[in-house]
Amino acid sequence: MYVSENNRDDSDRTAFRKAEKKYKLYYDNNASSKNKKKKQPKPVDLTEVLDFRSILECYLRNGALPPGVIVLHENFTSPVFSLQNRPGFYFIPGALTMEKQCSLIRESLTDFPQPPNRTNHNAMYGPIQDVFGAAKEGKVLVEDNSPNSSSETDADVDHGDCKEWKFATQKEVLLRKCKSVSASTLLRKLRWSTLGLQFDWSKRNYDMSLPHNKIPEALCELAKQLAKSALPAGVEFNPEAAIVNYFGLGDTLGGHLDDMEADWSKPIVSLSLGCKAIFLLGGKSREDSPLAMFLRSGDVVLMAGDARECFHGVPRIFTDEENAEIGHLEKQLTHEEDLCFLQYIQTSRININIRQVF
Template sequence: MYGAQSTDEEPERTAFRLAEKRYKLYKSLPPKTRKKPVLNQTDLSDVVDFHAILESVDLIDGIFRLDCPGFDRPVFCFRDRPESNANTSVEAQGSFKSVSASTLLRKLRWGTLGLQFNWSKRNYDFTLPHNKIPEKLCQLAKEMAVPAMPSGEEFQPEAAIVNYFGPSDMLGGHLDDMEADWSKPIVSISLGCKAIFLLGGTSREDVPVSMFLRSGDIVLMAGKARECFHGVPRIFTDDKHAEVSVLLSQFSGEDDCCITDYIKNSRININIRQVN
């Protein structure tokens, strides 16, 4: 799921692919006088910024604020788009090589909570042993899913895929289409560094909308959005754009340095699903 791959089914010049290439982080070789790579200066002026909308009187054309009785957080929707908003040893050549936990953490790309997902068959394997999603995370997902649920129904968190992003990682355009009931939303929680999220249409030829996702933001992939391509072409790890100070303030203990070091250069996405 990570990286950008071009196949016969995904031509290099589809609208979604071009948007990925536009926002992707590129590093050029620095002159001999510089020590750090030179990053591309992408124009971000057309990326939807919901934090700026919150502080403005006027809404951006095509975006409206959803009034959800009993829900005390701001909810924004698109008018012309679908509704959105360690084991420390590895075996090598017959012997065991010691690898630090921090090194393994940097290699981590995804994990699962609840029902296990079979990546090769692209379905949920109900025969595999699994633990339930932690209760506090379930409760959060139920509360946040309210704006996208039919009246009187409660979201049932059954599985979650956790994506881990490093400084140069991206998540290519894809569909989340393995759940039996697409009328239920996917609750997608962002933690850590700010990212650009692309929400396209039912075809890769549809031009996607780009938006910022910050730590604490939640996207509900609901209704027709369940049929739409989406992805993350870039995260921001520089001090100016990462915007992790609020999250870092929650970790001030002497033993928290490994956590804060990770947060400064990473993003975690927890997307919670009702499978049946």
């Protein structure tokens, strides 16, 4: 969305924007002359970032909790924490087993971005099959200029009168004069995919006319189980849509509200995978100072009721070895066929957020 300079100045002054700037990745131009070639991230003060893993460790050791943090109940692998001044917000540190994290990472890169699920690449290239596999094989996506290329495909529905795009080998690309983009570039630039009911970002609503598959059963079941903490006994959560966000170095998710679903008493179930991130949970106005907290691989956040009206965003992910905190994934993804997943996740974060729409 276009933001005029005046508006931008205004929004820069909100408490939420200030916090985003505080935690965002900036590079140090004044790094020592020795390191001039390698850009150094500017140091950031993390002392005010809530760390639910430390809170959990302390709680398990001696039952102590910091002011404002409440333990709800303990029917998962980890207790469910909530915050006194943010009703409807729940944090379950380390809720996903290592095996579950690995299988969700694999699915997020292979199955979830497959048509009819849409991704950010649809607008430009139409539906693309198996970007991850094509990247592994060093393939290239090329514009198909052949006279036989179908004119009645989904691709045309998605992006007007553009040609169809298909994967080809590097050798084939050299023989043809056509526009091309490598599958590894597409994978690096994969920003989101949508499961279940498809979200239309340009209209900011769910487009029921778009073809879609149901959310995979295992993910559905997981979300239903996790959602129980945020619902009165006997009330069911019915997962109908999910957004998978992919973050690379320097990527952020600006402060926003998730307000396109009909029933806000139902939670958004949000799963974190891969590199550690900072999550900002604000209030109902951008002027409210947000709370910053770490999100690590395996953490689960639920936002229901009042918390559905709170601005939130992700101003930072940590991709460096020391701060990414994905050692457990590195130990798990050791089989040869897993190395490509490991390579991706070592510098990336994936978030899967699951919603009931109606």
